[in-house]
Amino acid sequence: MTITRGRFGHYKLLKNTKRLSPHVPDIHVYSESVLTSLLNNLQPLFIRPLLGPELIRIIKSGETYNLVVNDNEPIVTDRKSIVPCLIKQLHPKKTYIIQVNPTISYTPCRTFYTLQRKREGANWKTVHKTVQDTECTPRYMNFLIHWKLNRFLLAVAGKLGDAFVGCHTMVLEIGYAEGAFFLYDTILHERNSKWSQYQSFIRSRTIRPFMPHTDLCTKSTLKAFLRNYGKAIIKPAVGQQGKGIVKITIMPSGDFEVQKRNNLSTYKTFDALFQSIHSLHLSREDYIIQYYIALGIVDGCPFDVRVITQFDEEYGWIATGKLVKVAAPGYFITNRAQKLLAVEEVLSVPDSHIEQVCINGSIALSAQLNNLSIIGFDIGVEEGGKVWVIEANHVPSIAMFHNFGNNEMHTKITQFIGKRRRSLSENRKEEG
Missing domain, CATH: 3.30.470.20 (ATP-grasp fold, B domain)
Structure with a gap:
């Protein structure tokens, strides 16, 4: 069976697997007619491209709708204005999907789980966990839910790994709320991914001591790296020739200095810094964050x-x-x-x-x-x-x-x- 690359192919494969389906949201190819029919439901909708971190959330609030584009300030609109509003946000040459998420009473905690296998056919292991935002602390996850989640992660990795044999590292984003979990996103990191490369290196005793501390770049990890080291480098997970690499420094004044190539800019608060980093970089490509090496x-x-x-x-x-x-x-x-x-x-x-x-x-x-x-x-x-x-x-x-x-x-x-x-x-x- 041929599996389409990108989110639609991933979700379709997982949704058709009986034991995984309860934790996998419904998915549709975006069109105005499909969106209009889905707006009749109260469930939150995510609109994403087939590939890449771009995200638009549609959440109903009373008689109005909030459009949240890449975690920026919500655009408040009515039902008739949603499609014209979206036309301004969606790239005309990209294919998008609509993800129907479960209705919950509060914002779910989002966590990225990294899974890796040594080679094709080997068992998958959960090797790393990255929190999206420390301000959203997961509510108590009892042993049974934790056990079910771990089995779910391994089963998803196994299913996708069988379809994409060249992939040895993947990141599964999980939402957890009200005692239940569901799949938010799937990101396959292939051989040219720096995150996949890092996971291979730190599992080797001989090379691990020479690897700078590295993580997926989120609001939580950016804050932690700057607090612990005072400086950090963020770079696209897939990229060459230094494109998109940014250095971030906490200055003695408490301001945040951002350097890209030989250009400098400053921000007074961490929230202002992260909003800029997210808008210019994280919403366009998957990024890692790395300990800043003070080169000779x-x-x-x-x-x-x-x-x-x-x-x-x-x-x-x-x-x-x-x-x-x-x-x-x-x-x-x-x-x-x-x-x-x-x-x-x-x-x-x-x-x-x-x-x-x-x-x-x-x-x-x-x-x-x-x-x-x-x-x-x-x-x-x-x-x-x-x-x-x-x-x-x-x-x-x-x-x-x-x-x-x-x-x-x-x-x-x-x-x-x-x-x-x-x-x-x-x-x-x-x-x-």
Whole structure:
């Protein structure tokens, strides 16, 4: 059976499963006629795209309706004005669904549960829990409800995992209210997701000590990271080249400073900060939040180390290239590098230590993901010499190695790429 990607396919599959159906809301493809018929009910409605975190809630209040767009201030309207109001909010080229939620007397507590499996066919485990908002504290969940919820999470993961075999990490958003729970949302994190990558790394003893504290970005986690560390980085779960990465700092004055690229803005209160972050970032993409690594400095600018590892049938995982990238003036990340330097020119940390961290990381990732043959690691080194794995890219650019020095590293990298391709080609011929 072919399963449609995105929320509609997920919910349809789960709703057709008898033991899961009671905790799964009804779902419809959005149209004006379907919306009009559903407005006859008193149940809250969610309108979402097939993919992405965008959310519009429609809640009836007496004779009026509240439209809440991406958790902003409600738009109060009457029944006749709902569709014209929505037309202004919905993207004309996107397909949307309508989710019919249970009627409850108070706002449910929303919690994100992360589940992961080591490989295709392995058992799923609940590995992490992230609260949406600490101001909404879950009411007491008795042992029976907790047991049922855990069984439900594993069953949902199993069902979706069978349909999407390439997915090894997923996030299930659960609403809990009045002694019952229901599924709010499903987010599949595939191999290019930084959240999936992080979950793989922290399960490895050899790489865990080098991973900065990371979580899904919610109002609760943003507040906690700033309270505990004073600074934090938020970045899209799926993204490259530094796009969408934001640094947030609590200033001595108590204001909140936000830096994106080399642009700065400030906010007086946490609520104002979060409203801006949510509107500009969290409502558009799924984000993670990360401990801010105080990168070492070269000529007043932060730097990190790019390391290329490659898999070879003869040698296993090896490091084939490494360079220091120095950020441009005014930038806090090195994706916009002003210059490239040899590692030995900058670091007092032994090359072998950084290489071993990256090789261990490669082994951890390849144990979960098939057919990995090249990985680009970004390694942060703090002033005291502490080494951190910022992230790993499965499709790294090697152009910077071509532009550096005498191209020896670029030649070595391309030779191993060619060797890998020839090996795969020979294996396919033998199988054929």
